[in-house]
Amino acid sequence: MLKYIDWFWAILAGALLATMVTINSGLAAHTTPFTASWVVHGVGAVAAFVLLMANLALGRKAGHIRIDGRTPLWTYFGGAPGAFAVALSSIAVNSELALAGGLSLLLVGQILFGLLSDQFGLFGTPKRGLNRFDFLSALCVIGGSALLIFSKGA
Numbered sequence: 001m002l003k004y005i006d007w008f009w010a011i012l013a014g015a016l017l018a019t020m021v022t023i024n025s026g027l028a029a030h031t032t033p034f035t036a037s038w039v040v041h042g043v044g045a046v047a048a049f050v051l052l053m054a055n056l057a058l059g060r061k062a063g064h065i066r067i068d069g070r071t072p073l074w075t076y077f078g079g080a081p082g083a084f085a086v087a088l089s090s091i092a093v094n095s096e097l098a099l100a101g102g103l104s105l106l107l108v109g110q111i112l113f114g115l116l117s118d119q120f121g122l123f124g125t126p127k128r129g130l131n132r133f134d135f136l137s138a139l140c141v142i143g144g145s146a147l148l149i150f151s152k153g154a
Contacts, residue, residue: 018103021089025099028090037087041079074123097149104145111138 020040028036085106092102115134121127 017106018099020086021093021103021106022099024086025090025093029094033087033090033094036090037083040086041083072124101145101149104141104148108138108142108145111141 024036024040027039031039089102089106092105093099095102097105115130115138116122117125118128118134119130
């Protein structure tokens, strides 16, 4: 069972992403995408701080926390793409794409960048050679996204 725990976390993250985009687009419809992005990231920063403090407390108690100060500087800029993703997804969801179309294109972007990251080992990820099934999977997701967007709810 523990073998598939990563799958559970990935599905949960996808569900939370869909929930976040829906709630944030509602806020963006009443304000602006920029304001909504600031609010979402402010709330997220508070939640992340609470989780960080809890994680540090549990990690110190178990003896798993080791801080050696050798973290590369570029790792601290991971929030910048997230901020743009939240703002841009708020705009996309409030357009004719709606939630399903917006999320499907977000998924296409994530898969294509994931394939590039796997191929070249970007940002310290493990290199993994791509095969025909990777490209077939990407084509299926792109095709599904096109069906969602161009069917217009038919």
